[in-house]
Amino acid sequence: MTTELQWRPSRLAILLALCAGSALIAALIAHDPQLVLFASPFLGALSAGAWAAQRTRWQPPASATIAAEPALSRTFENESTTLSCYGTLAGGAAIYTLKPVAAPGLDLGQLRKDGTFDASATRWGNYPVQVEVDATALGGLLSAKAAVTAARIHAYPLAPPYQTPIPRTRLPDRIGTHLTRRHGSGVEYADTRTYLAGDPLHTINWKVSARTGRLHITERFTDRAADVVAIIDTYPHAPGPASDSLDRAVRGAAQVTQAALQRGDRAGVIALGSRARWLGAELGRRQFYRILDAVLAAGDDHHLIRGTLAPVDAVPRGAIVIGFSPLLETQFSLAMIDLRRHGHAVVLVDVLGEVPPFSETLDDISERMWRVERRNQARDLRTIGIDVLEWRHAEQADMGLEHAFRLLARRPMRPRRRV
Structure with a gap:
């Protein structure tokens, strides 16, 4: 994933400028030109960085591309998985470091030298894994920070749910393996009646038919699923x-x-x-x-x-x-x-x-x-x-x-x- 880098003076540049400014203010207040010598090293460091950038026509990188592998991980609760992250800068040269940022409920390990780190979730859920890039340039005078969601972890619970019955409330006539009031295909005996045209032959009750001299069939209660x-x-x-x-x-x-x-x-x-x-x-x-x-x-x-x-x-x-x-x-x-x-x-x-x-x-x-x-x-x-x-x-x-x-x-x- 690509993110834009916003460059600004680093803490080092701010401290150098603050020290140089303090020495110049002290020289003006004391009317002592020799105090300007205390500001010269700080001004020289700031000027050297600006001169080097102008001479080499250096431009700061405009964006950073950060990725993590695998992009989607599926784990169980408290199970550790290993991810690797890497990044590149586009549009210029700079020194940068990557640091994974933990989301609430997600434990991240230290980033190793090969770019890998461990992650584990304490509770099931959908966790974004953010990676923060910290870039510096011009000898540390400029800095930029950005964070992107490089990967996601889907954590699942270990224990399956217990068995729960269907609530006994006012339900339709079909309720699982319970019998219905209607006659049809099933296994529970309901009634015996005379044979009618169109009745299936396998429902004929041969014992009753032989005893009465007429064909009879066995009706059963319908056993339908809900x-x-x-x-x-x-x-x-x-x-x-x-x-x-x-x-x-x-x-x-x-x-x-x-x-x-x-x-x-x-x-x-x-x-x-x-x-x-x-x-x-x-x-x-x-x-x-x-x-x-x-x-x-x-x-x-x-x-x-x-x-x-x-x-x-x-x-x-x-x-x-x-x-x-x-x-x-x-x-x-x-x-x-x-x-x-x-x-x-x-x-x-x-x-x-x-x-x-x-x-x-x-x-x-x-x-x-x-x-x-x-x-x-x-x-x-x-x-x-x-x-x-x-x-x-x-x-x-x-x-x-x-x-x-x-x-x-x-x-x-x-x-x-x-x-």
């Missing part, structure tokens, strides 16, 4: 280590989809934000890391979506929608309301926690008003049929979602309003 869609709020957040709310959202979505897929249900994931992404169904730990890639804006194993609403193709008819959001972005709440208006069963999990993200800048009255607004927002969402859960178990983050779903199951059932 469509589960987990939606993650990925609206812009600061680069660096993942926040607690984002960590809960990713783990919660992975828990729900993993539990659904292991039960034979169909599950998908939508990362809804400034650039929405749609992930297909996948089983196990692979799905967990695909979700992380979508949140970190890495990889290409997803479909980009335009707009701020969930796409119709990604949410099948009658699907169960489970959203994970800190409820700080209005667009995400509007997307959930739109899905509810289309007839989906929507469960919204509040992953923000008990402490506001900006509690340090709020006084007590403002914080209370903010909490009242959030309660009103949750009440409005419940009014139109969206169940809002609070995930506040930071100590046992993987068990908190299951606890929240259990609380949802204890709530009294009320009829849905038609929106």
Whole structure:
């Protein structure tokens, strides 16, 4: 990556000029020309640099190109990776040094002579690795500093999410391996009736047919899989280590989809934000890391979506929608309301926690008003049929979602309003 260099007098040039100026001022005040001799070495050093630049027609480098290899590194938490950086100056000659700059949550080692250094992340997230160039010229009289993002590190958590059941709320007729009321293809016995034209032959009950003298077939209850869609709020957040709310959202979505897929249900994931992404169904730990890639804006194993609403193709008819959001972005709440208006069963999990993200800048009255607004927002969402859960178990983050779903199951059932 190329950056422009802004040249200015160095600290050495400023000190030389300050010493020379002090000697000249002292000579004027004391009316003693001999004191000018003390300023001559400093003036000579400054003049020599300017004379050398004019004689050789030297021009300072206009830009610096800094790169690091590999440009993108994927590691686990607390795992060390080695990067190498190098740089070149364009448009002139100068002496320069490179220094990697650590981002919050990222530990960087000392730069070795061969240009390599070690990096490790203490928490999963998207980390920019900045390299600072410090250039000097004219014997140290001019200096320039610039910093560029030369590489990125995507850190992933080591522990996979625990298994979490689907919340027991008012859901459609299709709910995983549970039986439906309709008769169709399945394994559980439902009824026996007389044969009709068009019935498949493999459903004929030969024992009943032989006993009654007429063809009878066996009907079974339909055993259909549920469509589960987990939606993650990925609206812009600061680069660096993942926040607690984002960590809960990713783990919660992975828990729900993993539990659904292991039960034979169909599950998908939508990362809804400034650039929405749609992930297909996948089983196990692979799905967990695909979700992380979508949140970190890495990889290409997803479909980009335009707009701020969930796409119709990604949410099948009658699907169960489970959203994970800190409820700080209005667009995400509007997307959930739109899905509810289309007839989906929507469960919204509040992953923000008990402490506001900006509690340090709020006084007590403002914080209370903010909490009242959030309660009103949750009440409005419940009014139109969206169940809002609070995930506040930071100590046992993987068990908190299951606890929240259990609380949802204890709530009294009320009829849905038609929106």
